[in-house]
């Protein structure tokens with residue numbers, strides 16, 4: 001019989017700070033919907049990322065769709081997306097009637113292969129989405145220049161990248177627009193939640209209107225453009241503010257966790273790692289690439305350790321099933337496994353996981369001899 005999982009692959013982390021802040025907020029007579037606390041949460045995100053503008057919305061998927069709408073992507077248009085990502089990266093286009101066009105990733109970063117973008121472009125291409133997979137980034141400046149010279153806007157899906165940088169720039173602030181997610185597994189969480197970042201005042205105003213019925217101004221029923229209701233709540237913002245206060249220590253801890261796994265497993269030659277510069281990258285999940293990830297997953301489960309297979313390539317998901325050949329996405333998807341990655345993991349937890357993985361490979365070697 002399997003032991004009950006004692007170390008989850010990922011869990012959000014809240015404590016009495018969020019509980020106290022929520023209790024104080026509810027006693028203050030707030031209207032619960034978005035208002036001052038939401039503004040404060042947005043200010044904290046702006047200050048942290050150096051984005052000039054930030055609008056928070058229901059979740060990361062909606063953030064992506066709102067960003068595409070702000071870029072005037074409409075029904076029938078095409079959006080270029082990397083084949084290896086969380087399905088929301090494609091679904092955000094599908095939701096507004098546009099078509100995601102998949103491009104393979106490069107094996108160094110697992111991000112969009114910039115050299116293959118040109119051949120996926122058509123007259124209908126209206127945006128390119130770069131996903132910073134696990135906080136890592138491809139040559140975003142080269143991609144940005146390519147996009148500029150072709151008149152195609154760049155959207156950064158930085159859902160996994162709060163705390164990660166390219167040079168001095170926080171990810172999500174290099175493209176025309178960038179998005180974050182605060183879903184339960186992300187480095188900070190508001191349960192559900194997302195943000196749209198931009199340095200462009202005009203785009204910021206479009207985003208603001210799209211999330212608020214196309215209104216010129218709150219409380220006034222004059223609508224110059226089509227908008228919807230993707231507003232946040234101050235309840236979530238109260239949690240988000242406390243989470244933002246914890247973000248710097250979480251980033252340090254995530255880096256230390258990655259480093260400890262990497263060193264703890266350094267001698268196991270069966271494990272492939274993706275080059276990760278911990279000065280710039282705050283790894284969201286601990287990702288390893290091995291020959292038989294399902295076997296390792298089952299073995300870890302018997303040790304009470306949760307792990308999770310990384311995403312299938314999107315083109316191969318039944319939801320899209322559009323064929324084509326994406327060898328890098330296919331290879332890394334077939335080999336990828338996420339190890340326990342919660343920010344509160346102790347060094348003892350990590351060492352226990354490393355010991356279990358070592359045992360798995362030693363037993364395998366023993367069987368072969």
Ligand SMILES: *Cc1c(COP(=O)(O)O)cnc(C)c1O
Pocket residue numbers: 059060061062085086088089131157159160181182183192193194
């Ligand atoms: C989490 C995630 C999303 C979706 O965010 P939600 O808040 O869950 O809607 C989109 N893209 C990537 C890369 C993600 O990791």
